[in-house]
Amino acid sequence: MRTIIRDTLNKVGEKATIYGWVRLVRDHGKVTFVDVRDFSGVIQVVFVGNADAKSLRSEDVVVIEGTVQQRKAGTENTEIETGSIEIFGESLTVLERAGDLPIDMGAAELNVELPTLLDHRSLTLRHPKVQAIFKVQEIIVDAFRNALKEKDFTEFVAPAIVPTATEGGAEVFKIDYFDYNAFLGQSPQFYKQIMVGAFERAFTVGKVYRAEPSVTTRHLTEYLSLDAEFGFINDFMEIMDMVEYVMRRIFKDLSEKGEKYLKLYGATIPQFSDKIPAVTMDEAKEIIFKRTGRDIRKKPDLDPQGEKDICQYAYEEFGSELIFVTHYPTAKRPFYTYPNKDNTEITDSFDLIGRGVEWVTGGRRINNYEHIVENAKKWGNDPEALDIYLQAFRYGMPPEGGFALGAERITMNILGLQNIREASAFPRDMERVDVMLRDIQPEEE
Amino acid sequence: MRTIIRDTLNKVGEKATIYGWVRLVRDHGKVTFVDVRDFSGVIQVVFVGNADAKSLRSEDVVVIEGTVQQRKAGTENTEIETGSIEIFGESLTVLERAGDLPIDMGAAELNVELPTLLDHRSLTLRHPKVQAIFKVQEIIVDAFRNALKEKDFTEFVAPAIVPTATEGGAEVFKIDYFDYNAFLGQSPQFYKQIMVGAFERAFTVGKVYRAEPSVTTRHLTEYLSLDAEFGFINDFMEIMDMVEYVMRRIFKDLSEKGEKYLKLYGATIPQFSDKIPAVTMDEAKEIIFKRTGRDIRKKPDLDPQGEKDICQYAYEEFGSELIFVTHYPTAKRPFYTYPNKDNTEITDSFDLIGRGVEWVTGGRRINNYEHIVENAKKWGNDPEALDIYLQAFRYGMPPEGGFALGAERITMNILGLQNIREASAFPRDMERVDVMLRDIQPEEE
Incomplete structure (x- = not known):
């Protein structure tokens, strides 16, 4: 009968049989300490005069029987939940031996460069600090989902195979689709708008694809997009209110369930006052000019330094690590973005900027x-290929809008990761799809 | 101030302003009845001598102010939640007019053929009976997720862009991936096994892709796969126990939250006794031979009629609409399937069959x-392309296994739909990606 490691805390003085992986072995001569992990936690096992235990190596798969006992005073480990106890090992079975490890998996920090981290992904995913990233991401996605379900949003499945390249034609992947071409969707935008026609409030969690032709620290070719859209808004400010509501839930759930993971990264929940402050794009550029002397007032939107500067402003003026920038120029937004009624050069749209980078993008849509x-025509789209999308408007669409955030980006922003690839279990870029493509495929002529 | 339609039940005698779509208009001369829907429900509005109300058509987007009142005795509508009340309409604003409808959206049944249903997808998704399908699907996916989270499974994001065609080379879509080829994953199998190495218990909800070169009633080229995998099993029966646990949760949640949707289809929750019965493949074929005289004992597995027959047996013998068939032949399962220790011609695998068709597939894997x-080599795979997958075993993998179900198939099976396309909001097949591809693209030479 297996004892889950977490449950050993209730079994002091009792026998327990644990199943798991060796996390690390410390050999003190006659005494061997073996840390073992399963899905529920880590525990120390003490073997005395056990040659088999001495031969254990990290990632060996083991079954250990023993007696749960209190640790000696002064030897407790506050880093793990079972740190007040240990198992006195009585029998050991190795189910599978791990091969030679290219990385020291027992260390608190992996201390490897990104290529090494990814070349050995099936191994590095086993490190507690790497696992923390995906626990945080899971909390973020759940929080997004639960927050919107509580507001009566319907979750739906948006397709990823699409009939036409729509948002930025160059950065789309083409699929050989039987006798035709099809493409990988760059966003579920059209489908979530269609779903507003059907369910009024809809969201989807799914992969989107960008054929980003460069290797940067902030782009993946495949990422998880969290997309929401809803109808009967009076003003696009209501969309920002919904964003704020969702972000509050994400932060609340992270602080309740994710504290131990954040701690590993020295990360904190972004602070903001009663309400996330908002400035228009023009105001933002003016503020930056006044504060820094740097004049980007003629540029269409904020450059990366501008995003940093406006966050600095938000922090100093409002104690907020997040700020909405509103009214992006029409030229910088897709064809479905709602033009401002007083000035059609700008749109009823926004980005949420935090800690110097974009977190969320959204806006009202033409209905x-x-x-x-x-x-659609003006932007060069083929109305026939968009027929299903345009139908949603032909048959009555209310004033509506929505927003999107990337799961990996939010994870990266919250944990302060240096490269977005760390926030994807299996990151894809133009060179790597698990392995380096040049290593397994001849380049096409 | 908007009143959500559901909340009108608490506002009898009060003013209310509702926002929504016209579902149907019944003109009785001086009196016009207008059913309006929003995300929360449907309510009847009564207009007296209002010419604008007479001109309303289904799917017009409206704002209506009026007074909530009890309906006259004998005029209640038990089909809708607000059927005991109505709004006496006092003002009407049309936000957007719907164009001419190609389908009678006010009817209880859509009564259209599949091509019509899909040609007008953005409209037909607004019909209550169509919406019920996706509400049921949402309940199924949530139940799968919540059941596994309660068992400490970690939800992860499996990639869909993969470096090599692995499970059935012919039925895979190829992507133009920068200077290389990549492929659309046919299952998250490899990734969920890798995640067993990391989290021991893992699941993923995501799209998978099959280049199914035929148009059938049971295949989509893109569908939502619910995939779970876990380590430290002693026997593959434990995987079947987990399947049973998940199915119980799905059925429980459907009966608690989905009853009104099932009712629209005259659908019932599958019945089974204390435990889902199980027979081996050989036993199943023998049973079928004895019961029907049809001899499929030389065939490797059950044909469609065999699946019907074994379900008939389960129902008559055990009162169960579900039955496990175990020990599929090695030749019929992928390379990672665990061979039975007594007979390597068969595997420690199973299908869950219900109501004559496959519901779930699973098994133990080689670890x-x-x-x-x-x-992998024997099946013709390139170990270099599988490097990340094989790593998971090189560095210690416990005995493990898992299972998968298709969200659309389960939805179809439960509601008794005739075609799986009905269970996908935006179904893709070899001819249709929203629109018929031949209508928007020249065929490639």
Whole structure:
């Protein structure tokens, strides 16, 4: 009968049989300490005069029988939940031996460069600090989902195979689709708008694809997009309110369930006051000019330094690590973005900027049929290929809008990771799909 | 101030302003009845001598102010939650007019053929009976997720872009991936096994892709796969126990939250006794021979009629609409399937069959490094392309296994839908990706 490691805490003085992986072995001559992990935690096992225990190595798969006992005073380990106890090992079975490890998996820090981290991904995913990243991401995605379900949003499945390249034609992957071409969707935008027609409030959690032709620290070719959209808004400020509501839930759940993971990264929940402050794009550029002397007032939107500067402003003026920048220029937003009623050069749209980078993007959408058809054509889209999308407007679409965030980006922003690849279990870029593509495929001519 | 339609039940005698879509208009001369829907429900609005109300058509987007009142005795509508009340309409604003509808959206049944259903997908998704399908699917996916989270499974994101075609080379989509080829994953199998090495218990909800070169009623090229995998099993029966646990949760949640949707389809929750019965493949074929005289004992596994027959047996013998068939032949299962220790011609695997068709597939996997490498090669895979997968075994993998179910298939099976396309909001097949591909693309030479 297996004892889950977490449950050993209730079994002091009793026998226990644990199943797991060797995390680390410390050989003190006659006494061997073996840390073992399973899905529920880590515990120390003490073997005395056991040659088999001496031969154990990290990642060996073992079954250990023994007696749970209190640790000697002064030898407790506050780093693990079972740190007040240990198992006195009585029998040991090795189910599978691990091969030679290219990395010291027992260390508190992995201390490897990114290529090494990814070349040995199936191993590095076993390190507690790496696992923390994906526990944090799971909490973020759950929080997004639960927050919106409580507001009566319907979760739906958006397709990723799409009939036409729509948002930025160059950065789309083409699929050989039987006798035709198809493409990998760059966003579920059209589908979530269609779902507003059906369910009024809809969201989807799914992969989107960008054929980003460069290797940067902030782009993946495949990432998890959290997308929400809802109808009957009076103003795009209501969308920002919904973003704030969702972000609050994410932060609340992270502080309740994710504290130990954040601690490993010295990360904190972003602070903001009663309400996330908001400035228009023009105001933002003016503020930056006044504060820094750097004049980007003629540029269409904020450059990376501008995003840093406006965050600095938000922090100093409002004690907020997050700030909305609103009214992005029409030229910088997709064809479905709602133009501002007083100035069609700008849109009823926003980005949420935090800690110097973009966190969320959103806005109101055009909901009138003639208007969306006109804009689709103006932007060079084929209305026939967009038929299902345009139908949603032909048959009555209310004023609506929504927002999107990337799960990996939010994870990266919260934990302060240096490279977004760390926030994806299996990151894809133009060179790597698990392995380096040049190593397994001849380049095409 | 908007009143959500559901909340009108608490506002009898009060003013309310509702926002929504016209579901149907019944013009009785001086009196016009307008059913309006929003995300929370449907309510009847009564207009007296209102010409604008007479001009309303289904799917018009409206704002209506009025007074909530009890309906006259005998005029209640038990089909809708607000059926005991109605709104006496006092003002009407049309936000957007719907175009001419190609389908009668006000009818209780859509009564359209599948091509029509899909040609007008953004409209047909608004019909209550169509919406019920996706509400049921949402309950199924949530139940799968919540059941496994309660068992300490970690949810992770499996990639869909993969470096090599692995499970059935012919039915895989190829992607133009920068200077290389990549492929769309046919299952998250490798990744969930890798995650067993990391988290011991893992699941993922994500899209998988099959280049199914035929149009059938049971295949989609893109579908939502619910995949779970876990370590430290003693026997593959433990995987079947986990399947049973998950199915119980799905059925429980459907009966608690989905009853009204099931009712629209005259659908019932599958019945089974204390435990889902199980027979081996050989036993199943023998039973079928004895019961029907049809001899499929020389065939490797059950044909479609065989699946129907074994379900008939389960129902008559055990009162169960579900039955496990175990020990599928090695030749019919992928290279990672665990061979039975007494007979390597068969595997420690199973299908859950219900109502005559497959519901779930699963089994134990090979967990020894040398064994999996040998099998990968024997099945013709390139070990270099599988490097990240094989690593998981090189560095210690416990005995493990798992299972998978398709969200659309389970939805179809429970509701008794005739075609799996009905169970996908945006179904893709070899001819259709929203629109018929031949209509928007020249065929490639």
